[in-house]
Amino acid sequence: MTIEVEQLSKSFSTGRAKRRTLVEAVRDISFSVEAGERLAYIGPNGAGKSTSIKMLTGILRPDSGAASVLGITPWTHRKQLARRIGTLFGQRSQLWFELTSLQSFRMLGAIFDMSDLQLATRVGELGELLDATEVFAMPVRNLSLGQRMRCELAACMLHEPEILFLDEPTIGLDLLGKQLFRDLVIRLNEERGTTILLTSHDVADIESVANRVIVINHGSVIYDDDVEVMRRSLFTTKRVEVGLERPVIVPEIAGAQLVEHTETVARFVVDTSKRSIRDVVDAILEHLPVADLSIVDPPLDEVIGAIYSQLAVE
Amino acid sequence: MRSLTATMRSAFAEAWSNRSGFWLQVSIMIVNDLVWVVFWVLFFREAGSVRGWDTQQVLMLQAILTTGGGIVLGFFNNARRLGQLAADGALDATLVLPVPTLPHLLVRRVETTNLGDLIFGVALFVIGCDPTWSRIAIYLAGSLISVITLTGFLVAIGSLSFFFGRNEAGELGFHAMVMFAMYPVDVFTGPGRAVLYSVIPAAFIASVPAKLAESFDLGMALGMIGAAVVFATVGYTMFTLGLRRYTSGSAWTRA
Numbered sequence: 001m002t003i004e005v006e007q008l009s010k011s012f013s014t015g016r017a018k019r020r021t022l023v024e025a026v027r028d029i030s031f032s033v034e035a036g037e038r039l040a041y042i043g044p045n046g047a048g049k050s051t052s053i054k055m056l057t058g059i060l061r062p063d064s065g066a067a068s069v070l071g072i073t074p075w076t077h078r079k080q081l082a083r084r085i086g087t088l089f090g091q092r093s094q095l096w097f098e099l100t101s102l103q104s105f106r107m108l109g110a111i112f113d114m115s116d117l118q119l120a121t122r123v124g125e126l127g128e129l130l131d132a133t134e135v136f137a138m139p140v141r142n143l144s145l146g147q148r149m150r151c152e153l154a155a156c157m158l159h160e161p162e163i164l165f166l167d168e169p170t171i172g173l174d175l176l177g178k179q180l181f182r183d184l185v186i187r188l189n190e191e192r193g194t195t196i197l198l199t200s201h202d203v204a205d206i207e208s209v210a211n212r213v214i215v216i217n218h219g220s221v222i223y224d225d226d227v228e229v230m231r232r233s234l235f236t237t238k239r240v241e242v243g244l245e246r247p248v249i250v251p252e253i254a255g256a257q258l259v260e261h262t263e264t265v266a267r268f269v270v271d272t273s274k275r276s277i278r279d280v281v282d283a284i285l286e287h288l289p290v291a292d293l294s295i296v297d298p299p300l301d302e303v304i305g306a307i308y309s310q311l312a313v314e
Numbered sequence: 315m316r317s318l319t320a321t322m323r324s325a326f327a328e329a330w331s332n333r334s335g336f337w338l339q340v341s342i343m344i345v346n347d348l349v350w351v352v353f354w355v356l357f358f359r360e361a362g363s364v365r366g367w368d369t370q371q372v373l374m375l376q377a378i379l380t381t382g383g384g385i386v387l388g389f390f391n392n393a394r395r396l397g398q399l400a401a402d403g404a405l406d407a408t409l410v411l412p413v414p415t416l417p418h419l420l421v422r423r424v425e426t427t428n429l430g431d432l433i434f435g436v437a438l439f440v441i442g443c444d445p446t447w448s449r450i451a452i453y454l455a456g457s458l459i460s461v462i463t464l465t466g467f468l469v470a471i472g473s474l475s476f477f478f479g480r481n482e483a484g485e486l487g488f489h490a491m492v493m494f495a496m497y498p499v500d501v502f503t504g505p506g507r508a509v510l511y512s513v514i515p516a517a518f519i520a521s522v523p524a525k526l527a528e529s530f531d532l533g534m535a536l537g538m539i540g541a542a543v544v545f546a547t548v549g550y551t552m553f554t555l556g557l558r559r560y561t562s563g564s565a566w567t568r569a
Contacts, residue, residue: 012561050562051562054406054562057409057410058409058410059405059406059409059410059560059562060560060561060562061558078409079412079413079414080412082410082411082412083412085410087410089406089407092406092407093407094407094410096324096327096328097328098327098328098331098332099324099327099328099331103324103327104324106320106324107317107320107321107323107324108411109320110316110317110319110320110321111317111320111321111411111412111413112412113316139331
């Protein structure tokens with residue numbers, strides 16, 4: 001296992017003097033990650049995601065529990081671990097704003113004991129991979145957020161880490177920037193086998209990047225499975241989109257709720273726990289002039305929203 | 315060592331990136347220091363001497379203070395900001411690097427303004443402090459010990475933020491130290507004077523080396539070295555213990 005976490009807990013005290021209270025940020029979480037996995041670690045604000053990552057990178061010391069990252073206990077051998085992992089916090093920067101990224105890379109190269117030749121080769125590779133060779137030579141203060149995030153990613157990849165911890169890396173990026181960033185992370189994983197642990201509030205990040213998801217809430221792990229399994233097992237509804245050959249009045253279809261109807265399209269939501277998708281499709285084919293038909297899973301944000309709502313009720 | 319040198323180089327390059335601003339800030343600080351020295355010269359011309367201190371000694375005090383203070387606040391500027399960085403949770407970027415945390419943090423930021431102090435201090439010593447070989451030795455050693463004591467003190471009070479979550483003590487301590495170190499220690503009496511030789515070691519920052527330049531006293535010299543060792547040890551220990559209590563944060567920050 002690349003990462004093993006056993007009953008890790010961390011509390012913070014808040015408030016002042018006599019009004020001090022203890023808040024459990026992470027409570028007895030346990031999970032493991034295999035080499036090469038792309039894991040999304042998600043949860044609402046204050047769920048304990050960042051605290052978990054900060055413990056796994058050695059920034060914070062837990063109150064109790066154990067963790068091993070690449071066989072190293074992060075908070076006792078932080079510097080040793082730092083040579084083998086890369087971290088990118090959306091709200092932290094490893095770059096010097098008044099300097100070019102190349103100047104920051106030189107400092108990081110010295111920190112990671114890289115020779116000038118190693119550094120130049122690596123910067124060249126990353127410049128090509130991230131399509132950022134010219135961006136590296138510009139002062140960081142002049143970069144757009146998207147360009148800066150590419151440089152930040154290069155900075156944390158310089159020493160060829162075995163694991164990348166990405167804490168809300170797409171925060172503030174526009175749609176195009178986010179998609180570019182996701183593609184880059186997937187390429188790093190597929191081409192170099194880098195293990196990815198990602199936190200994000202953006203469902204599209206999780207859908208695009210992760211092949212496994214852990215949901216954490218109130219400091220505890222409440223769900224841990226493949227993204228696809230989560231989508232299928234937690235949602236018993238399917239969406240059926242029907243392209244119509246001609247405008248028609250749509251009759252009532254048992255087990256299917258009509259949610260949208262135009263002259264050319266009819267969209268249904270089907271609760272598969274009440275009627276099978278096959279029966280519904282048969283009924284649609286029988287009663288409507290179908291030109292095209294597709295069955296899709298619900299969007300992941302609905303799935304995650306459902307998990308949170310379910311927890312709130314419990 | 316290579317990582318620290320590279321970090322210092324980056325910090326200086328950042329300060330140097332705005333060259334006109336760099337020289338403007340340096341010049342303003344030199345003028346500021348000059349005004350203070352002119353005040354002391356005029357004061358002692360009228361007063362003659364105060365509790366054994368005369369113009370010559372006060373110029374030596376100012377030279378060592380601005381040299382030592384200029385090095386600490388110019389090249390190790392985060393010593394002063396450490397408490398705020400800890401309270402803001404801004405140490406993450408350093409903690410994920412394979413570097414010795416405290417030294418890396420200290421050299422990570424250069425403050426241009428205070429480099430003006432350093433330049434002024436050296437110039438004042440050369441021009442106004444009669445630099446004989448023995449005085450040069452005391453000036454260099456005094457400045458070095460001043461750097462160690464001041465850095466240790468600032469790190470120690472800044473580290474209180476780890477324990478209390480706020481940095482008021484750090485700011486108060488910094489201002490108290492700078493204010494008291496600017497005056498000859500002998501103008502203070504009673505408990506106040508004792509404080510300047512202990513809790514707020516302002517006496518060792520400049521007054522004691524300035525006195526040693528006039529008449530060398532082995533006991534006083536050893537006391538000064540002892541203070542540097544104590545405050546360096548206390549600062550390092552408090553930072554190391556405090557770091558275990560570091561709580562990070564989620565604000566947009568940089569160290």
